[in-house]
Amino acid sequence: MFRQMGSEAIGSFFWLGVGIFFAIEGIRLNVGILKNPGPGFLPLIMATLLVLFSLFILIKGLIKSKTPLSKILWKKQLLAVVSVFSYIFLLEFVDFLFSTFIFMFILFAILIKERYRWPKVLFYSAAVALAAWFVFYVVIRTPFPSPRLISIWS
Amino acid sequence: MGVLLGTLIGVLPGIGPSGTISILLPLTFKISPVTSIILLSGIYYGAMYGGSTTSILVNIPGEAASVVTCLDGYQMARQGRAGPALGISAFGSFIAGTFSVIGLMFLSYPLTKFALLFGPPEYFSMIVLGITFVTYLAQKSMAKALITAAFGFLLSFVGIDMITGKPRYTFGIPILLDGVGILPLVMGLFGVAEVFKNLDSPETRAIFKTKLRGLLPNRQDWKDSGRPIVRGTLLGFLIGVIPGGSSPLASFASYAVEKRCSKHPEKFGHGAIEGVAGPESANNSAFGGGLVTLFSLGIPPTVVSALLFAALMIQGIQPGPFLISEHPDIFWGLVASMYLGNILLLFINIPLIGVWVQILKVPSKLLHPLILLFCIVGAYSIRNTLFDVGMMMLFGVLGYLMDKFDYEPAPLVLAFVLAPILEQGLRQSLRLSGGSFLIFFNRPLSAILLGAAGLLTISYFFFKKQREVLDVKDENA
Numbered sequence: 001m002f003r004q005m006g007s008e009a010i011g012s013f014f015w016l017g018v019g020i021f022f023a024i025e026g027i028r029l030n031v032g033i034l035k036n037p038g039p040g041f042l043p044l045i046m047a048t049l050l051v052l053f054s055l056f057i058l059i060k061g062l063i064k065s066k067t068p069l070s071k072i073l074w075k076k077q078l079l080a081v082v083s084v085f086s087y088i089f090l091l092e093f094v095d096f097l098f099s100t101f102i103f104m105f106i107l108f109a110i111l112i113k114e115r116y117r118w119p120k121v122l123f124y125s126a127a128v129a130l131a132a133w134f135v136f137y138v139v140i141r142t143p144f145p146s147p148r149l150i151s152i153w154s
Numbered sequence: 155m156g157v158l159l160g161t162l163i164g165v166l167p168g169i170g171p172s173g174t175i176s177i178l179l180p181l182t183f184k185i186s187p188v189t190s191i192i193l194l195s196g197i198y199y200g201a202m203y204g205g206s207t208t209s210i211l212v213n214i215p216g217e218a219a220s221v222v223t224c225l226d227g228y229q230m231a232r233q234g235r236a237g238p239a240l241g242i243s244a245f246g247s248f249i250a251g252t253f254s255v256i257g258l259m260f261l262s263y264p265l266t267k268f269a270l271l272f273g274p275p276e277y278f279s280m281i282v283l284g285i286t287f288v289t290y291l292a293q294k295s296m297a298k299a300l301i302t303a304a305f306g307f308l309l310s311f312v313g314i315d316m317i318t319g320k321p322r323y324t325f326g327i328p329i330l331l332d333g334v335g336i337l338p339l340v341m342g343l344f345g346v347a348e349v350f351k352n353l354d355s356p357e358t359r360a361i362f363k364t365k366l367r368g369l370l371p372n373r374q375d376w377k378d379s380g381r382p383i384v385r386g387t388l389l390g391f392l393i394g395v396i397p398g399g400s401s402p403l404a405s406f407a408s409y410a411v412e413k414r415c416s417k418h419p420e421k422f423g424h425g426a427i428e429g430v431a432g433p434e435s436a437n438n439s440a441f442g443g444g445l446v447t448l449f450s451l452g453i454p455p456t457v458v459s460a461l462l463f464a465a466l467m468i469q470g471i472q473p474g475p476f477l478i479s480e481h482p483d484i485f486w487g488l489v490a491s492m493y494l495g496n497i498l499l500l501f502i503n504i505p506l507i508g509v510w511v512q513i514l515k516v517p518s519k520l521l522h523p524l525i526l527l528f529c530i531v532g533a534y535s536i537r538n539t540l541f542d543v544g545m546m547m548l549f550g551v552l553g554y555l556m557d558k559f560d561y562e563p564a565p566l567v568l569a570f571v572l573a574p575i576l577e578q579g580l581r582q583s584l585r586l587s588g589g590s591f592l593i594f595f596n597r598p599l600s601a602i603l604l605g606a607a608g609l610l611t612i613s614y615f616f617f618k619k620q621r622e623v624l625d626v627k628d629e630n631a
Contacts, residue, residue, distance in 0.1 A: 008559075011559035012301075015301050015305070022323070025322075025323055030320075033589065036584075036585060039317070039318050040322075042311070043311045043323075046307045047304075047308060049300070050304040050305060050308065053298075053304065056297050057297055057301070060297075077353055077551070080349070084526070085544075088544070091540075107526065132527055132531070136531050142531060
């Protein structure tokens, strides 16, 4: 059903929701009076504008030609997001070098699509992890979380 | 280092100068304000130089301002004249870049005096004009650009209200009291989103095989390019000064002017050197123009200057009319570095073109995991909290979806940065006037600025058809 509505209508539904949410919260914040505008004054104005523009796009999208929705390949993006959050989680337990190696290994495995890719994936992951460890850990001294389980270098 | 990195980024299609500056912003915590602003500016004008290389040799613009260079630059390369095209683009960029530094040097200080005439209503109206201009110039749709701008304003309201001290949209989360960070926002929208887009369709680059000889343009080339370089330089600088007037706009405007001024407009699109010289000069000159507005009024006219604005704010420096007098080292340090940077770029670009061509062969699948890693470490190092990394990923997903639904991120970022000035201007003006909106129209400068914003909006609907024709032409190009 969503695909038939066209990308403009689907997108405007999202913004409409965001606008309504911010408008309600803006009213709760105290809008004030014109002589003394409160903290919710400009948020309410902006949220109302957001709602109005979204409605304009929504109506235009429903009446006029429906722009087809671009193909969204959720699988790879989802894998990337999951791997980033797993990486963040892993950083709490395993040190930077090791967790970066695992993270890079997953990303290169997603991206490199060749027949004999594993030696390449291994090599790139190790090289990037070592370079990143040298730059961020040794040179810049970024204070990463102290690993609770495995620590190779620190 | 900035100009080298900038050229590299300009050469590699994809990430672009905004993304690179966003990713590198956290690194500037550890260096002095002068060094950081020099590094980030160098990245930008280096990218302007580097972007032309891919436009001419691959027909893929390295960044948005080089789109128009593809039209004639690539045709010149096909005719065996890649050398003069690259040469004139480097010389034009050098001349324009140097002129814009001179303009920045002589115009910024007098303009700061003018900026002191600005009260809250003028600041409010100036921001309204700037946002109107940015949304007017949006490539896709003005309504969509206005939506993203409104969302950018709303995001900036998260945190403590600067007048009452009351928390807004924090939902009891203590870390949100500091507001949404500019770094997770820009790194997500420009860095992470770019990686996600590339996961969809990894770009392929076919480099046009041609021998790069005779990089120095001949006498006829100089004769044909002289006036376009001068016109492009002046036009670019003026466009840069206007809030919302970006380098891509300057290069498009210069191309249109050159085509109109030419005795042989039919040659445009078939390898006219004027079509390379003018736009390449204009996009470099626009950057200097933009800095004039940033340093004198404290208003960033483009996304890149908004990022420089953010870099200064991170260092605890408030850009505005007092910046030059309070922090002369930053202003003059930047001016000196831009002179040096432009000379360096001339020497880097021309002899090293062969190296840049080789770099073009680096597959994007190797670069994108690195970009993602840089973004994660950068976001984490802001406050040493994983919350910022989560925020960045959220904005990355939003940026990716915005691209799929044809929404542009530039108005969002600009509105986010300008929101505090707009809100302060509006609330203070209403208090001054006792709640009357007439204050914005009673003061001449404010009325002129708002009038200009109104005229722009009206003209959008008048010239909508012409814009659509131009868009189609751009797409075909």
